Amino acid sequence: MNGIDVSVDIAEIQLRNPVLTAAGPASRDGNSLRKAAEGGAGGLVAKTISVFPAEVPRPCISVVDRNRINLALLNCETWSDIPYQEWIKSEYEIARNTGLPVIASVGYSADDLKKLGPLVEKAGVDGIEFSLHYVGTDYRPILEIAKALRESVEVPIFPKLSPHILNLPEFSKELEKAGVDGIVAVNSYGPSLHIDIETARPTLGGEFGYGWLSGPAIKPLAIRFVADIARSVRIPVIGCGGVLKGTDAIEHIMVGASAVQICTGAILKGPRIYGDVTTEIKKFMVDHDYNSIEDMRGKSLKYLKKESTIKTNPPLTKEELCIGCHLCERSCVYDAIRIEEVEPKKFNVLLEKGKCYSCGMCTTVCPTRAVLYKS
């Protein structure tokens, strides 16, 4: 599997694999970026800096359900509490010494970016991501921010979109026209709120206890963003949101992402996640005969049609694959499916066609694809 080529090229930034760090606590300084490189990241995106160091409320990171920690996180971490001068003096250099491409993340206003852009460029970063997290929802001022940075630096620039942006296709095209080199989607979603019912208090220390949602819970939102952007522009899209496993990264790639970023996954699993996800991508490529990331990229876009379909045929069943978990039976609100054990570990999948609404739920819960739609 080591022979599989997963390298990608984004705006002439060469990445050994498409799995990048995202701005967050796991990219908070040079040393954490070095650890991400050792953990197998393909490129290093640093924590967002701004003209003033952030005063971060505490607590600032929380799961939303301690019994399902992989579901999602909430955070109110704002941006880096390390002054930009220190990033420029030492932190980017520590990251650059890994030999991997380094992308700075800067925020927020046009004036902030005009000041910080040239400084981080001079510090030798390979590209600049700029966060649109605290700049409102109207895209005209956002375009002005993009133009201000474009005029200030030569290195590739990448706006990172927040999930409240409307008119995504139109907005993406305008960003492309403004000269950005790629688009990152998405940032965390909110404001959101989580209460610890044992204390009746919010888990986070920010304003009203609010935080921003990230992780697997926002993956479908991120996937929709990546697909909408990829259909609208020619510049690369970098997917971010809910990548914990190789299959999550592949989903981003299949809707058009050239690379992915990981934040929540690195908090939950540590820096080895970048290498693990890369290995899982490689395994999927071997198993499915893909030769490159480009081979998989955007493969799903042709199936995303404006017209709805109305499939009324019931799913097919492959009884030999059934493991008797009963998930299909339990989640069939139409009482159309029943699993019967005919002999030890052999099951009949009984589907009552008259009752089946073709809702499709059983085909998506079945872990072995014993109930499936014909493709």
Ligand SMILES: Cc1cc2nc3c(=O)[nH]c(=O)nc-3n(C[C@H](O)[C@H](O)[C@H](O)COP(=O)(O)O)c2cc1C
């Ligand atoms: C604790 C925490 C801090 C974050 N800090 C930043 C940040 O400084 N700048 C930024 O653009 N995004 C920041 N994010 C958002 C992530 O980079 C990412 O866009 C989002 O969490 C979705 O990806 P994920 O599901 O892999 O976490 C932060 C997220 C978390 C959880």
